[in-house]
Amino acid sequence: MPDGPAPPGKADRDSAAEPTPPPSAPSGVPAEAQGAGRFAAYLPSIKVTAASILLALVIGALLIVVSDRRVVESFGYFFSYPWDALRNSGAAIAESYTALVTGSVGSWSAITATLERAAPLICGGLAVALAFRCGLFNIGAQGQLVIGAICAAYVGFHYDLPPVVHVIAALLAGLAGGAVWGGIVGLLKARTGAHEVITTIMLNYIALSILTWLLTKEAFQQPGSNNPRSEKVADTATFPELFGVHSGIVLAVAAALGVWWLLERSTVGFEMRAVGANPDASRTAGMSVANVYTIAMVVAGLLAGLAGTQQVLGHEDSLTANFGGTIGFDAITVALLGRATPLGTVLAGLLFGALSVGGTAMQASAATPLALTQVLQALIVLFVAAPALVRGVFRMRSARDGGTVLASGWNS
Amino acid sequence: MELVSTATTVAEPVVRDPEDAKRRTKVGLLLLLVSGLLFYFWTSIDNAEVSYLLGDRTAGAEPGTLPARPVTLGCAVVVLVIALAVASGVLRRGVGNVLAMIVAGFAFILGFIVWAYSDQEAAFQAVITNPLPGTFAIATPLILGALAGCLCERAGVINVAIEGQFLAGAFFASVVASLTYSAGAGLLGGIAAGVGIAAMLALFAIRYLVNQVVLGVVLVVFASGLTAFLLDQVPDDPAVKQYLNDPPTLNDIAIPVLSDIPVIGEAMFNQTILVYLMYASVAVVTFIMFETRWGLRVRAVGEHPKAADTVGINVKRTRWQAVLFGGVFAGLGGAYFTIGSTGSFDKGASSGNGFIALAAVIMGRWHPIWATLAALFFGFVSSLQDQLKLVSKIPSELLTMTPYIATVVAVAGFVGRVRPPAADGEPYVPS
CATH class of the missing domain: 1.10.3470 (ABC transporter involved in vitamin B12 uptake, BtuC)
Incomplete structure (x- = not known):
């Protein structure tokens, strides 16, 4: 259900009275786009998202309290002197969350770090979101970005090109690498029906082994060194800086705009959404489902490849075995939180980028484990996806809101 | 296979399913490729024997030996025969086909392992063990x-x-x-x-x-x-x-x-x-x-x-x-x-x-x-x-x-x- 506002995940009693559209029909125009007050129509989902973040922070606060030794000790004599435990808990929570906020948006350097962390998350998120809208579950952003980064880095350090040309060449190589890796999945699905969940998982591992293998090769290693670390990308091939941020973030926003245009304004995008909503109906309508799957995965791979180039052509300028971290996997949660829309993905990417950067600061200054931010991320997405729960907790008036708007099953 | 033979004896025109023909060429080509690879293994092996051990290593069992070149050649021939059988349409869907595929798979794995373990340069001779x-x-x-x-x-x-x-x-x-x-x-x-x-x-x-x-x-x-x-x-x-x-x-x-x-x-x-x-x-x-x-x-x-x-x-x-x-x-x-x-x-x-x-x-x-x-x-x-x-x-x-x-x-x-x-x-x- 790519963009119908009322998928079967409809929880509210009062909205059940309304005529439900057939569950798998590609409903054309979203309700919020008809008529005036677009913002007002978005309001319920904004409220739910804010409430979800709040709820997640509350649970996170509990974990902080548990993880702070001083607090745990003072709870030992809670009944004789409760104020101590409460004050210590308050202090621990305040300290951690202050570190989280100042570490992510507290200063210009923190903001640039957040933006740079967010850029690959946004691109990867777009890769997952686009595939989702086409009814494909792309777990393979990780592999696609690894291959993209390998190609981009190789062009970046091996060739000697004039400044502007070099960065463009490296960027294009990265995009092409990702597109090929994504395209394999699409082609296999279109030709043989191989399920994309299996192939993307396997291709992730294959990409990782290719990376570790290449890092043992002299062509990739830094001269005179045996470390599994590639040569540094030439300065001519790195993204130029704007106000202390590398311009990859501009590319990420441009990519989001491009995906929006592709999905909402182009024929191919319409076909993708139609296939995502109901492949059988699309086939009957004369679309080539196989071609649409292939195109969607090529474009998704391209976007993930862009995420990979941001890792190597941005600040982290040489390849290592784990340069990608878990970006490809985090990208899935980003796409899901963004409800598989370009704007949502950008916002979600920024939020998770901030959480990730702030989490590191929190670990450094407040000694709260970094893993807490992972729990927070999971809880936020979980609560956003379960609006009925959040409204129940906050006693909100239930509104017309369909929960997440994604393909619901494996069926394809 | 029975279906084919009855069809020919009654002399009805055999309907050629394009899907089936496509599958035959694909699988046949794949098997030919595998067989070619095995033949390459056969030509590239120099030394005669590899040793294997299927029992428990600690139980003191003596490793057996396997002549490397004949085994890879045999595997290559088996796969080649199956490839030709598939391509010529002798093997159709059914139990025979599945069995043939399993045999081909095992032949490939065996040939591959024997090739991988042959011609070891290190002084320590690795022994094929039970996977x-x-x-x-x-x-x-x-x-x-x-x-x-x-x-x-x-x-x-x-x-x-x-x-x-x-x-x-x-x-x-x-x-x-x-x-x-x-x-x-x-x-x-x-x-x-x-x-x-x-x-x-x-x-x-x-x-x-x-x-x-x-x-x-x-x-x-x-x-x-x-x-x-x-x-x-x-x-x-x-x-x-x-x-x-x-x-x-x-x-x-x-x-x-x-x-x-x-x-x-x-x-x-x-x-x-x-x-x-x-x-x-x-x-x-x-x-x-x-x-x-x-x-x-x-x-x-x-x-x-x-x-x-x-x-x-x-x-x-x-x-x-x-x-x-x-x-x-x-x-x-x-x-x-x-x-x-x-x-x-x-x-x-x-x-x-x-x-x-x-x-x-x-x-x-x-x-x-x-x-x-x-x-x-x-x-x-x-x-x-x-x-x-x-x-x-x-x-x-x-x-x-x-x-x-x-x-x-x-x-x-x-x-x-x-x-x-x-x-x-x-x-x-x-x-």
């Missing part, structure tokens, strides 16, 4: 996870969260086993954690109607974050750590007669209780799913919940039961990563195996037996890959990817399009 113990070691958690996936998805609840169940199961198995000094109690801890994640899955999928793919991914992130967070709370001080994350591991139990069977005995019947539980689980899940009233209900609820509701089956309750029951197996699978093998829990202990179990579920077409076979296939290739790392013929970094490539080839070439349970992933909203 079965490794196969079971790798496949056990995969199979248990795949059973959980099958149960959930047959009931119509997509389970992407197997990895999360593994992580939680591994962590709590370790903690409980450390606290009680008992690996057996650790198993219970693992089960409880697996069921706990399953309960979250069921709660949000069935009660709050959350999109189940989203939910699964989120639960994986949640479980990996939570276990990493809790692990950070365990102090490094060994005096405290031994009570929290330093569990005893399960002992191998040899089953009297069965463990003496030559090649497979040691691998299958001298294992931990967890492996025996795995055998039992496969049988139990298959039996329950296909032979009992409850199993029929589970499958009905996963295929057509409305119809099931109409005949009086409580859809939500059945789904809850199936998801929680699946959690038991996923938790056991998770326990394998701590008390079943290495002991203490590490961050990301299951290292993506939950996703491979998910792939096994899909590859096995949501059927417990086929999913088990898929997991065993993956385990076999992985364990082969582990062995071949000892031999320097192929860079080990490239070998690492062979199980994954093999899975892709198997899925793309032989499994093809799969059909999930009709209502998989769709929440049931009675109207």
